[in-house]
Amino acid sequence: MLILGIESSCDETGLAVYDTQRGLLADALHSQVAMHNEYGGVVPELASRDHVRRVVPLARQVLASAGVALADLDAIAYTAGPGLAGALLVGAAVAEALALALGVPALPVHHLEGHLLSPMLSPEPPALPFLALLVSGGHSQLMAVRAVGDYQLLGETVDDAAGEAFDKTAKLLGLPYPGGPALSALAAKGRAGRFRLPRPMLHSDNLDMSFSGLKTAVATLLREVGSDDHADVAAEFQEAVAELLSTKAMHALAQTGFERLVVAGGVGANLRLRARLDSEAAARGARVFYPPLRLCTDNGAMIAFAAGLRLTAVGLAAAAPAGDPARGSFNVRPRWDLASLTAAHPA
Ligand code: KG4
Numbered sequence: 001m002l003i004l005g006i007e008s009s010c011d012e013t014g015l016a017v018y019d020t021q022r023g024l025l026a027d028a029l030h031s032q033v034a035m036h037n038e039y040g041g042v043v044p045e046l047a048s049r050d051h052v053r054r055v056v057p058l059a060r061q062v063l064a065s066a067g068v069a070l071a072d073l074d075a076i077a078y079t080a081g082p083g084l085a086g087a088l089l090v091g092a093a094v095a096e097a098l099a100l101a102l103g104v105p106a107l108p109v110h111h112l113e114g115h116l117l118s119p120m121l122s123p124e125p126p127a128l129p130f131l132a133l134l135v136s137g138g139h140s141q142l143m144a145v146r147a148v149g150d151y152q153l154l155g156e157t158v159d160d161a162a163g164e165a166f167d168k169t170a171k172l173l174g175l176p177y178p179g180g181p182a183l184s185a186l187a188a189k190g191r192a193g194r195f196r197l198p199r200p201m202l203h204s205d206n207l208d209m210s211f212s213g214l215k216t217a218v219a220t221l222l223r224e225v226g227s228d229d230h231a232d233v234a235a236e237f238q239e240a241v242a243e244l245l246s247t248k249a250m251h252a253l254a255q256t257g258f259e260r261l262v263v264a265g266g267v268g269a270n271l272r273l274r275a276r277l278d279s280e281a282a283a284r285g286a287r288v289f290y291p292p293l294r295l296c297t298d299n300g301a302m303i304a305f306a307a308g309l310r311l312t313a314v315g316l317a318a319a320a321p322a323g324d325p326a327r328g329s330f331n332v333r334p335r336w337d338l339a340s341l342t343a344a345h346p347a
């Protein structure tokens, strides 16, 4: 089955063509980072308008590079949430309209399901079950994944997401948005441990996490140090986040008895986090799986792929019942609990 995937939940327009037999045939991305940069963060209205401009040209581009025609498509998958309402509506409207015109089903996909299944797009995919560490700009969660559609939340951040902590701390350091890549580049020139930042909730007896105190501690520290010290502050911040995430992930492996850890979401691109997870997992005989680096951040491939797995698991008829009275009308869900998903239906 041939699926066109559309991602437009935040500041990236991602399109992809995925074949359930042949794999990923083409994917293309337009990032709005440069456009939002001058405002220091994502401006929702600008994001929606830019998705409108990009989505159709990118769809044409991926179809051409996959060597397929619109008429060959069996389904259109799109991110239905969580995310920015206006941005989500662009992808949803295009997907639903295209599906209606082509007479194929439109499949709403949960953005985080896309992220957490994305390591299965790598050359060495993990087998089920696995533990998923989802670390993006909006989420930090540990989930037990026993099957496609069977997601159990084990723990999550009680305040800022890990990516949000990177972004806010980078801002304090005068670095550009998005903060994660900029902060980790600065950290590479510094030394962790010279300054000591707290590890909030490191020893709490649950799998929840907290990152907002770290950003506050950086703000306090920056009043006392000079700009020469910024690289060391960045390195210590990065170390603290990596330690918090890897410690909680190891506790979750112990609790579930799982031997595979999957890391997904933008913060999963952080090399220091990867190094800590790899060595701590190896020490307990577990293995860590990552998506291909370019699929760590938002993309259309993970959306088409998640829809493809659902279609393969339950079949086209169950995934998109014919004669659905709601056909042609649709909803997006800016807030949406991943644990409410089932194998057959997105909610
Ligand atoms: O998954 P993602 O692309 O978008 C969503 O939030 O859904 O994640 C973006 C987040 C941003 O907060 C960004 O700063 C962070 O991922 N990020 C990183 C790195 N690359 C991206 N954080 C730390 N280190 C990185 N190398």
Ligand code: ZN
Binding pocket: 111, 115, 136, 137, 265, 266, 297, 298
């Ligand atoms: Zn994302």
